[in-house]
Amino acid sequence: MANERVIKIAVIGAGAKAAAIAAKAAVLKQTEGTEVHVTIFEPHSVGANWSGKHGYTDGVQRLCTPALRDVGYPYRSNDDVNRLMHAQFSWASFLLSEKAKFSQWVDQSSKPPEHGLFAKYLKWVVEMSRFPVIRARVMGLMPQGKKWVVLVQYNGQDPEQSYDDEFDAVVVSGPGPARALNGSGGGHLVFDGVDFWTRTKEFGKLVPKRNKGAQIAIVGGGGTAAAALSWIVRHGYRDHEIAMVAKQGALFTRGNSVFENRLFSDDEAWNALSKATRDAFFKRLNRSVVWETVMQDIESASNLSFIDGEAERYEIDKQGYLSLFVKRSDKQAPILRPTVVVNAAGFDEWWFLSLVNGLPPTLAANAKFRTSLRDTMVADLSFNTRQWKFPRLHVPALSSVHGPGLGSLMTLGSMSDRVLRPYRG
Secondary structure, eight states, rough: OOOOOEEEEEEEEEEEHHHHHHHHHHHHHHOOOOOOEEEEEEEEEHHHHEEEEEEEESOSOOOOOOOOOOOTOOOOOOOHHHHHHHHHHHHHHHHTTTTTTTHHHHTTTTOOBBBBHHHHHHHHHHHTTTOOEOOOEEEEEEEETTEEEEEESSTSSSEEEEEEEEEEEEEEEESSSBOOOOEESSTTTTTETTTTGGGGHHHHSOOTTTOOEEEEEEEEOHHHHHHHHHHHHHIIIITEEEEEESSSSEEEEEEOOOOHHHHOOOHHHHHTTTTTHHHHHHHHHHHEEEHHHHHHHTTTTTSSEEEEEEEEEEEEEEOOOOEEEOOOOSSSSOOOSEEEEEEOBBBBGGGGGBBBBSSSSSHTTTTTHHHHHHOOOOOTTTTTTTOOOSEEOGGGGGGGOOOOSSTTTTTHHHHHHHHHGGGOO
């Protein structure tokens, strides 16, 4: 039986998760009469973080996830939902709408698409769903009884104001801002996982290709660091001295075996594992691992070294020389003298807590509180009300307790099923 009233959900960020939720809500309306209205808030455009125009990527890198893991995958809803999701919103349907692109993709061995094309796919999905995208930046979330009021800024110069509707739930998506590296003396020689991609021309001026003695330091050992390294190697710097600073001695490749892939889409198999095994698998499958397609790009780096440690801070002296201070477990404290630093240590996944009006900043920053929110997350990927005294907030990025792929591109269909489950009739 369909809901008697319209459920209103706000999604922060117009990326893959927003597209998957919008698509599933549209299909549930057709198949079950479920009245879930999705409003997406995005300051730039749908798929902005994949387009190459707003950081995070240059848009020409290939997606690491296979394209067939689209917004409906793994298609484990009921048969009617699966058929409509695939017919209306699948990767194949998108390529068929692009004239000869489907046959071209198959002829090219069905390679993962470039990020820019993936952004175009996400835009197409959202447009097909017919749900609105509000061009505004979310500045705050204000509880109003059991609902949320969303505070937005439509333009960087405009004052903050309340959006003219209330929402039963909010979904947080997106990676959050890049983690900052402490430093002094000005940061023009330091790049991060967002602005590196919009400053590549500046990078080229700071590190001339002919100057093989210029050292490049990369902080981090996961996907963001590997993507930056891949660009650096492919753009004429493969023989430069490149030092990677991370708490590991190498870049590790993510496997593509049937055993690992099954854990992304099989809830029963995942839940059968012990907590210790799940934690180990999650780290193995998601954290500090690199897809083989990226590894193939960077294996030609001829002067790459690893420093097992943590970058503590940087300094730029009066002469403009850069120093990077590293903390190691053996108590030694090496100091690097790179020409530039690419800080690819990741993003602040808890950034959204600062948006919640009424949540004390000290509590929002408390590690035990955050761990409790993550570990007690309920099946619909929202926070447990024993710890969370606010309206419903879904945060798929923190869903490791329920599976290794719900927070990534691996099982967008399962993610949307879980988020929308409480609102179905």
